[in-house]
Amino acid sequence: MMFQNLFSPQKLGKVEVKNRISFQPHLTNFAENCLPSERHMYYWGERAKGGAGLITTEEMSVHPTDTAYEKLVEAFHPEVIPGFRKITDYVHQYDTKMFCQLNHNGQQCDGSISRLPVWAPSPVPDILFRETPKAMEIEDIEEVCRFFAISAEHVRQGGFDGVELQFGHSSLARQFLSPLTNYRQDEFGGSLENRMRAPLMFIKAVRRAVGDDFTLGIRMCADEMIPGGLDLAQVQEICVLFEASGLIDFVDLSIATFYNLYLVEGSMHTPLGYTIPLAAGIREKIELPVFCTGRINDPVMAEKVLAAGQADMIGMCRALICDPFLPKKAEEGRLEDIRSCIACNQGCIGRMGVNRTLGCVQNPAVGLEKQWGEGTLRPAPVKKKVMVVGGGPGGMWAAKMAGRRGHDVTLYDRNEALGGQVLTAMKGAGRDEFGVIIRNEKEQVDKAGVKVELETEVTAEQLLKAGADTIIVATGSKPKAHPVGGADGAGVYNVWQVLDGQAELGEKICLIDYDGHHRATATAEFLADQGKNVHIICSSLFIGAELGPTQDLYLTRQRLLGKGVTFTPDIAVMEVSGDIGEKSVKGFNVYSNAWDEWGPYDNLVLAMGQEVDEDLYFALKGKVKELYRIGDCVAPRKVDMAIWEGHKVGREV
Amino acid sequence: MTKTAMQMLVLLRETCDPKPPARLTADGYGVRERGLRRIANPADLCALEMAMQLADSNNGTVTVFAIGPDRLDDHLRLGLAMGAGRALRVWNPAFQGGDAVSEARLVEQIVNILEPDLFFTGSRLLDRGGDPAPALASANLGRPYVTSALAIACSDGEVEVLRKSDRGARQRVRAMMPCTLLFEADSCEPRYPDQDALIRSLDITIEVWDRPELGLCLSVLGAPGALLGKDKCSFPRVNPKRIVTPDANLPAFERILALLSGGIKPRQGNVHAVSTAQTVDMLYDIFEAEGLIGGGGA
Numbered sequence: 046m047m048f049q050n051l052f053s054p055q056k057l058g059k060v061e062v063k064n065r066i067s068f069q070p071h072l073t074n075f076a077e078n079c080l081p082s083e084r085h086m087y088y089w090g091e092r093a094k095g096g097a098g099l100i101t102t103e104e105m106s107v108h109p110t111d112t113a114y115e116k117l118v119e120a121f122h123p124e125v126i127p128g129f130r131k132i133t134d135y136v137h138q139y140d141t142k143m144f145c146q147l148n149h150n151g152q153q154c155d156g157s158i159s160r161l162p163v164w165a166p167s168p169v170p171d172i173l174f175r176e177t178p179k180a181m182e183i184e185d186i187e188e189v190c191r192f193f194a195i196s197a198e199h200v201r202q203g204g205f206d207g208v209e210l211q212f213g214h215s216s217l218a219r220q221f222l223s224p225l226t227n228y229r230q231d232e233f234g235g236s237l238e239n240r241m242r243a244p245l246m247f248i249k250a251v252r253r254a255v256g257d258d259f260t261l262g263i264r265m266c267a268d269e270m271i272p273g274g275l276d277l278a279q280v281q282e283i284c285v286l287f288e289a290s291g292l293i294d295f296v297d298l299s300i301a302t303f304y305n306l307y308l309v310e311g312s313m314h315t316p317l318g319y320t321i322p323l324a325a326g327i328r329e330k331i332e333l334p335v336f337c338t339g340r341i342n343d344p345v346m347a348e349k350v351l352a353a354g355q356a357d358m359i360g361m362c363r364a365l366i367c368d369p370f371l372p373k374k375a376e377e378g379r380l381e382d383i384r385s386c387i388a389c390n391q392g393c394i395g396r397m398g399v400n401r402t403l404g405c406v407q408n409p410a411v412g413l414e415k416q417w418g419e420g421t422l423r424p425a426p427v428k429k430k431v432m433v434v435g436g437g438p439g440g441m442w443a444a445k446m447a448g449r450r451g452h453d454v455t456l457y458d459r460n461e462a463l464g465g466q467v468l469t470a471m472k473g474a475g476r477d478e479f480g481v482i483i484r485n486e487k488e489q490v491d492k493a494g495v496k497v498e499l500e501t502e503v504t505a506e507q508l509l510k511a512g513a514d515t516i517i518v519a520t521g522s523k524p525k526a527h528p529v530g531g532a533d534g535a536g537v538y539n540v541w542q543v544l545d546g547q548a549e550l551g552e553k554i555c556l557i558d559y560d561g562h563h564r565a566t567a568t569a570e571f572l573a574d575q576g577k578n579v580h581i582i583c584s585s586l587f588i589g590a591e592l593g594p595t596q597d598l599y600l601t602r603q604r605l606l607g608k609g610v611t612f613t614p615d616i617a618v619m620e621v622s623g624d625i626g627e628k629s630v631k632g633f634n635v636y637s638n639a640w641d642e643w644g645p646y647d648n649l650v651l652a653m654g655q656e657v658d659e660d661l662y663f664a665l666k667g668k669v670k671e672l673y674r675i676g677d678c679v680a681p682r683k684v685d686m687a688i689w690e691g692h693k694v695g696r697e698v
Numbered sequence: 699m700t701k702t703a704m705q706m707l708v709l710l711r712e713t714c715d716p717k718p719p720a721r722l723t724a725d726g727y728g729v730r731e732r733g734l735r736r737i738a739n740p741a742d743l744c745a746l747e748m749a750m751q752l753a754d755s756n757n758g759t760v761t762v763f764a765i766g767p768d769r770l771d772d773h774l775r776l777g778l779a780m781g782a783g784r785a786l787r788v789w790n791p792a793f794q795g796g797d798a799v800s801e802a803r804l805v806e807q808i809v810n811i812l813e814p815d816l817f818f819t820g821s822r823l824l825d826r827g828g829d830p831a832p833a834l835a836s837a838n839l840g841r842p843y844v845t846s847a848l849a850i851a852c853s854d855g856e857v858e859v860l861r862k863s864d865r866g867a868r869q870r871v872r873a874m875m876p877c878t879l880l881f882e883a884d885s886c887e888p889r890y891p892d893q894d895a896l897i898r899s900l901d902i903t904i905e906v907w908d909r910p911e912l913g914l915c916l917s918v919l920g921a922p923g924a925l926l927g928k929d930k931c932s933f934p935r936v937n938p939k940r941i942v943t944p945d946a947n948l949p950a951f952e953r954i955l956a957l958l959s960g961g962i963k964p965r966q967g968n969v970h971a972v973s974t975a976q977t978v979d980m981l982y983d984i985f986e987a988e989g990l991i992g993g994g995g996a
Contacts, residue, residue, distance in 0.1 A: 053722075270950050270957075278946035308954065319957055326943035332935075354936030462973075600958075 047378050048344050050351035055098070055358060057334055058260030058294030060206045062142050062358070064098035065351055066372045069297075069338050069362040070146040070209070070264070071393075072103050073403040075412060076116040079106075081128035086135050087414035088403075092365050093141035094419060096372030099358070100141055101209050101297075102132075104148035107196040108189055112159035113150040113215065114400065120147055120196035129203025137204070144207040144260065145200040147251070149189055151217030152178045152226065153303055164189070166221045166243070167228040173303040186233065186243050189217065193247050194254035207260030210247060213299035214309045218244040219266050222283060225274040225302075237279070241286060252292045262295035263287065264336075267323035271304045277323060281330045288331045297336040297360065298324055307596040311340050313388045314475045314600050318346055325355035336360045342367075342386045344375035366393055366405050370419065384408065384485045387478045390595035392685050398594035406685040407482060409442075409692040422696065425450040429671075431698055432457065432511065434503055434661060435519030437465020439676030439687030441486045443517045446695020448493030452515075456495050459502045463487060465521050466677070467684065472544040473567025474574055475604075482684065505664035515671040515698045519691065520658040522677035528559070528653035529618055536625035536648045540568040543650050550577065551647025555630055557618050558583040558652050561590035562683075565652035566601050572650070573608035581605075582613045582630060582643060613643065621649050655681035671698065704758035704852070706749045707814035708782065709805065709832060710773045712766060713739045713824040738773040741820025741883035743780075748850055748881055749818045750781045750889065756852060759783050761812065765793065765804055771904055778899035779891035785904045788912065795921030802834035803923060807912050809839060814876065816857065821846050821880040836878035843878035844871055848885045 052064045068089070075084040089100050105120035106112070118125060129145070136143045152165035156176055164185055165178035181189075193210070200208045212218035220226040221243040227234050233243050252261055265284060269275045275283075284296055300320050301308035311319055320339030328335040338360025341347050347359040364371055368384035375383065384407055392404035392411070402412050410417035429452050433444040436458030444456040462468060464483040471480035490497065508516055524539035531537070538548040540556075554577050558565035565581070566589045572579050581588050588605070592598040605612075618632040629644030655677065662674045673694045676687030714720070715735040723730050746762065753760050762777035763786040764770040774785040788808060793800075809817055819832050836843040846862040855875050862882060863869040891899075909916065917923065944953040972980070985991045 268944065268953065270954050272950045274950070276946040276950075276953070277943055305954065308957075315958055322941055322943045322957065325938045325941050328938050352936065353939035353941075355938050355941065357935070 048348045048375055051344055051348045051359070052376055055334060057099070057142075057262065057358075058207060059258055060142050060260045062098040063140055064096070064372060064376075065358050066097050066347070066365075067099040067101065067297075067336060067338075067358050067360050068092045068097040068365045069336075069360040070101045070103050070211070071362050071366075071403075072114065072397050073412070074114070074116045074397065074400065075402060076118045079117065079119040079122070080125055081118050081132055083131075083415070084402075084412060085128075086132045087418060088412060089132060089143070090135045090139070091369045091410075091414040091418045093136040093139035093143075095365065095369035096139075096376060097141055097361075097365060097369075098372070099144065100136060101144040101146050102205075104146045104150075104211050104215075105196065105200075107147050107149050108164075108192040109159060110161050110164045111149040111151075111154055111217075112156070112161075113154050115158055120145070120199055121192050123199060126199055126202050129199065129205065133204035133206075142206040144209050144262070145203070145205045146209045146211055146264070147193060147196050147200065148211035148215070149193075149217040150215050151220045152176075153215045153220075154178075165217065166226060166233065169220075169226050169228065171303055173306070180229070183231075186246065190246050190250040194250040197251040197254040201255050201259055207262065207294070208251060208255060209297060210251060210261070210263045212244055213264040213266045213297075214302050214306075216264075216266075218247060218263075219269075219275075219302070223269060223275050225269065225271060237282065237286075241283065245287075245290065245292075248287070248290065248292050260294045262293055262297055264297040264299055265327070266302065267298045267300050267320065267327055269304075270301045270308055274302065274304075277326050281327060284327055284331050288333050293333065295334045295336070295358075296327060296331065297358075298327060298338065300339065305599070307599045310390060310394045310596050311388065312390045312595055312597045312600070313478050314597065314604075315340060315388070317342065318350065321350055321355055324350075325353075328354070328356060334358060338362060340388055342388070343383065344371070344380070363388060363390075363393055363405075366403070366411055367407050369408075381488050385481050387481045389479065390597070391683065394596060395594040404685070406683075406688060407485065409689045417692075417696070422446070422449060425452055425698075428452055429514035429698065430512065431455070431515045431517065432503075432508055432513040433517045433519060434508070435465060435521055435676070435678070436460070436463040436497070436499070437519060437521050437676065437687060438467060438482055438486070438684050439521075439691035440465070440517070440519035441483070441490050442688050442691030443519060443673075443675060443695040443698075444495045444691075445486065445490050445493045446692055447515075447517075447698050448490070448495040450696070450698075452698065454493070454495045455498060456490065457498045457501045457503045459500065461500050463490070463497065463499070465519075466541075469541050469544050470564070470567075472571065473563055474570035476563060476567045482688075503661075505661060505668070508665065509668055513669065515673070516665055516669050517691075517694055517698070518659075518662040518665065518672070518674040518678055519676050519687070520661050520674075520678045521687075522655040522657050522681035524651070525654045525656045528651055529557070529621060531621040532651060532653075534622065534628075536628055537621060538648065538650050540564055540650060540652045543568055544571060548648070548650070551626060552576075553578045553645075553647045554580070554650055555628070555643060555646040555648075556581045556650040556652060557621075557630065558588055559618075559654055560652040561585055561588075562592065563597070565589075566592065566605065568650065568652065569610055570601075570605060570608065573605065573610050579608075579610045580613065580643070580646070581610060582616050582618060582632070584617050584635065585614060587614050588612050616641075618653075657681060673698070704753070704756050704816070705812070705814045706753060706758055706760045706816045706818060707809065707812055708742070708746045708749050708760060708762045708777065709817070709819035710742045710746065710762055710764045710770075710777055711739045711820070711823060711829070712736050712764070712770055712773060713826070716825050736769070737824070738776060739820050739823055740888075741822055741824070741881055741885075743776075743820075743888040744883055744885045745818040745820050745879070745881040746777055746780060746782065747886050747888040748847075748879075749816070751886075752816070752850060752852060753781070758815075761786060761814070763788060763808060765789065765801070774904050775896075775899045776891070778902050778904075779895040780889055781891075781895070785902065786907060787904055788907045790909050790919075792909070792916050793920045795924065796919060797924040797926040798830045798834060799925045800919050800921075800923035801831040802838065803914065803918055804912070805831055805835035806838045807914055808907075809835060809841075811912070816852075816875060817841070817878040819878075819880055821882050824883070832878060832880060841877050842873040843880065844873055845880045847879045847881045850879060 324337035337356030
């Protein structure tokens with residue numbers, strides 16, 4: 046076997062897990078009326094079917110004051126038990142063990158949802174929720190203990206194999222442990238012994254409720270990474286003491302807090318396996334099995350971590366959201382079939398951040414496993430001749446899905462390689478991993494039997510002559526030709542021209558950002574890396590306005606500042622003018638309405654929106670039996686929608 | 699009846715050569731047969747060599763015995779070729795699945811029947827480490843036993859044994875015969891039998907004893923006689939490979955930078971979607987930069 050350690054069993058308390066891959070707890074927003082839903086069942090079931098050894102549910106609330114978000118399952122209600130049963134029965138049929146995570150989020154809650162005061166060790170507002178909590182009285186702590194115990198009983202009755210208590214990045218327990226959030230003067234604050242008192246009470250209450258024969262573990266924050274907070278050395282000491290209590294069976298790990306959420310959910314710019322040093326540090330000190338999670342998205346790295354003894358279990362979260370069948374493919378040695386997560390954070394964390402249901406840019410079936418999961422694709426009743434024009438992600442997905450259904454599919458692209466706009470976008474600074482989207486699908490397009498015609502600019506006449514039953518137009522979009530007055534002047538380029546090396550640039554550049562996404566900031570960084578003097582003018586409050594939900598904003602700004610890029614926000618640019626070397630930008634402040642002019646610059650780079658490439662579609666409209674258009678050529682959006690539409694059309698033709 | 703010569707009995711056990719990688723069975727209760735190399739336990743061969751040397755100097759006789767299926771005849775023939783006068787194999791499929799307690803009952807009964815003056819075997823097994831069965835059998839018989847033996851001298855119904863003690867120290871102990879001696883694997887170099895001895899060993903019949911010869915009830919042997927619970931095997935926990943963890947004394951900002959610049963794979967340049975020709979060029983540049991090609995020699 047290729048991955049001996051990864052596919053060896055591991056004991057967690059009384060439970061033996063068949064392999065070392067754990068699908069880690071994460072929000073889904075799939076709950077209905079604060080109860081587990083059918084969507085949960087199929088979602089987790091798909092990962093069990095895919096071979097994960099262990100699945101731990103998203104956090105389940107233990108108390109009415111714990112309302113971090115609206116669609117939280119409330120495990121303290123006995124009504125959760127039937128739903129739990131359905132989920133665990135479904136998952137267990139695939140020989141996968143299932144734990145339930147219980148949590149009270151403490152200060153990291155929103156009282157406007159529960160209409161109750163937020164509870165915390167001290168009245169310290171969380172940086173994200175900004176709500177001053179009520180300092181918990183002793184009776185409150187005891188009540189939370191009781192509710193932890195009640196919830197744990199429901200977990201056991203629900204058929205789970207174990208329970209994990211969230212003491213990590215978002216939890217009341219961490220707030221008690223951390224000097225950053227615990228200012229108490231009583232027996233629950235001050236010394237480490239005192240700060241550990243409440244978390245130990247939670248553990249004891251749960252252990253008493255579930256009994257000695259039930260697996261119980263904790264998820265610790267390995268390092269809060271904030272001045273005055275817990276660091277690795279302190280967490281090592283805490284873990285040693287928790288282990289010495291004899292009450293827990295494993296230690297799962299997370300990192301950071303909401304002060305630095307970009308570390309909790311590291312995006313594409315964070316290194317693969319960035320938390321491994323922390324897991325190894327904890328594992329050095331304790332004998333209990335230790336989990337390591339954080340951008341471990343391929344089995345080779347997972348095997349290395351296990352072989353080096355840096356962790357006992359590998360937590361995979363986004364990797365299995367993206368490809369639920371990663372474990373099975375790794376076990377069978379089909380590495381080329383693994384759809385690697387790129388940590389773009391757009392479909393998963395990005396959607397969660399704006400309170401939508403979980404998704405994935407590369408896996409449209411997330412949350413729709415019942416309809417679109419493994420085994421739901423049916424062969425086409427009639428074999429058709431399908432032509433797909435445009436080999437970007439949308440076209441590739443449409444061709445792949447149609448090919449898998451048995452259609453005779455040909456995919457045309459005018460470029461020398463498949464990938465469309467992704468091939469350009471991945472040239473932005475630190476965005477090279479974006480190209481994995483194409484690498485993941487290329488092999489699958491071939492395996493689906495799709496004929497690929499590259500460097501072929503097909504016309505409507507050619508397509509009609511070829512006699513296709515179905516034509517799918519996925520011709521994408523291009524930067525707007527004239528987004529602002531003077532944009533057609535000399536020395537003005539769009540971001541695509543810059544990244545593709547078609548721009549002759551001087552030293553002093555002004556980039557106008559109406560995009561707010563990587564298109565602008567990654568191009569600015571690309572230029573700064575070449576030693577250019579870059580200034581960004583944007584219309585929003587700050588540059589990278591769209592990068593917040595994906596946890597890219599902080600590090601992007603940090604890098605740009607480090608590379609000497611300067612910013613002017615709040616400006617509506619109305620005109621650009623001047624010759625090369627003397628380019629200027631004219632606009633007004635959107636709040637004060639004061640006009641101003643910036644310059645001179647050698648060149649201007651515009652990230653001011655895209656326009657559809659729809660000529661082929663309209664040339665074919667009304668002349669083909671079945672005609673579809675998908676992705677950016679419908680309306681310029683992001684890659685997730687192109688893949689979504691490609692997948693959908695490929696299934697339906 | 700007076701004994702005319704010192705009688706010695708040597709237990710030969712089979713072990714697996716631990717050098718080829720072992721695989722667990724699917725149920726996790728044992729080691730897969732496939733790919734295993736079975737050999738005579740080296741410490742047992744040392745014990746046989748010590749017995750042969752004692753027999754040569756004291757006009758004694760040596761009997762070798764093994765407990766197991768007929769593939770163990772190979773080990774017994776090796777014992778005969780080394781000079782043992784008699785070979786005995788004890789087996790019944792019902793003996794399988796036992797533990798140290800039920801195996802000790804077998805050894806005890808064999809020693810009881812043959813009544814040797816000295817019972818020899820190895821202190822440890824090459825693959826599994828300690829085997830408590832011989833010591834347990836001796837204890838049940840009320841015979842003294844000496845572990846970790848390195849050398850032996852014999853006089854007036856008494857043996858003087860040089861044995862390994864703690865932290866490399868040596869200790870001399872005396873024991874009255876009959877007794878049991880468990881030898882270390884490095885106590886001596888077992889003799890290498892010549893071709894003639896090997897051929898002669900083929901003519902000697904190996905006696906096979908079954909349950910009737912032993913006179914033991916099946917309920918105390920094999921799996922039914924086992925007292926120890928069986929638990930699944932697992933590979934030992936690997937000690938963490940030392941890697942640099944963020945220095946807790948550093949400010950948080952510095953710790954974050956340390957973590958983000960580390961990780962198992964460096965972030966930069968781990969994915970390139972380029973043509974084959976470009977890939978070759980890039981690899982060439984990397985190899986050249988690393989000094990693997992070109993440079994001074996080119």
